[in-house]
Amino acid sequence: MATEGFDAVTVARTAATAGISVGLVQHYFRTKDEMLLHAFTTARERLEQQIQDEAKRADQEGARIEEILLNALTRLMPLDERRRRECRVELAFTGRTVDNPKLAGALGRSNSHIRGTITQAVQNGKECGEVPEETDETAAAVRLLALTEGLRLHAYTEPSAIAARETIADELRRVFPGECHHRSGEQDVRRPAG
């Protein structure tokens, strides 16, 4: 999918690549759509997990929340060949959102989840002093994620024109202008909802 596009992924090729038969693919997935949906949700879940893991780790090391977010969001950009491929795959899936409501739903839920993570991070920033009290953390998260995703899109077709990391860093500097007053690492970027 990364190199030849969404349509190049046929059941037969998928089976061949996996070294199994078409029948076995059918054994696990009733339809091709089911298979693709599984692939997409799995990939997104892994992505969400990676972001949270990295955030947690950096947080325990006592890093600034601003820095944690910078790394987490930068890792989404197509900065090396591996990421470029990931972006291509996601773009291919996103395009199918148009005629596949299940994919659209999965994408929406995943984005909501990531936005929630960012919202929590900004809120934590408030509590530790990096973020001003009057900041609307939801709005800030919407802005941050939208900017990131837009940069991804543009960086993919025009890598030269976009200084992705610097642009994200700029935005984060605006959201996190303050100093943290307890840099010990007790908090978590994403706390349990309850």
Place this chain on the structure above:
Amino acid sequence: MATEGFDAVTVARTAATAGISVGLVQHYFRTKDEMLLHAFTTARERLEQQIQDEAKRADQEGARIEEILLNALTRLMPLDERRRRECRVELAFTGRTVDNPKLAGALGRSNSHIRGTITQAVQNGKECGEVPEETDETAAAVRLLALTEGLRLHAYTEPSAIAARETIADELRRVFPGECHHRSGEQDVRRPAG
């Protein structure tokens, strides 16, 4: 394409919808790819033109450049059914960017063009006082367009979660904090390059 996706656009259906024969479609476009590329570039050119037209008109009425950009960028958002359809079509095309270099090139060029328009607007804002001298107009344009496109993407799958216009307005307020000192309407948002 807006409702059934990219693949639903077959040569036969296109011909039928246009009320002509398959042969006639082939008479004007040697291949289906050629037809699709033409459709995409035409649509993008129209989009670019609309933005510039609106900017020019508003500018002649002596509007603030900030306001002009707000309207121009807001018109890209999926706020009504018509725009939603436009967004869906563009998303479908964008997804094909992955395996169609010509589409990718066209999209890149079009985005560059729009970014150029925005850059020029910010620069004009500098000259008239709305934008601080130290602003990097290219970076500002990259940010603005990326934010807009990201919001489009998210607003499409989760309209409720995104206050698109307000978010763009926020960003513009940051870029255009000053007052214009010659609100007479001599300038143009996009001047000829030479």
Place this chain on the structure above:
DNA sequence: GCCATAACCATACAGCCATACGGTTATGGA
């Protein structure tokens, strides 16, 4: 009036795809 060219049509075709189907082999609990 001539005729190259453009506009236009219907159909044939070869290829590819998702899925259905009917089958065989392993596995693990009763």
Place this chain on the structure above:
DNA sequence: TCCATAACCGTATGGCTGTATGGTTATGGC
């Protein structure tokens, strides 16, 4: 040991697609 179930295979098939082909009708310059 039995046997339901899971794991696994190969192939047939019907549908759809882009495109090639071979044609007819209009048009407009000379």
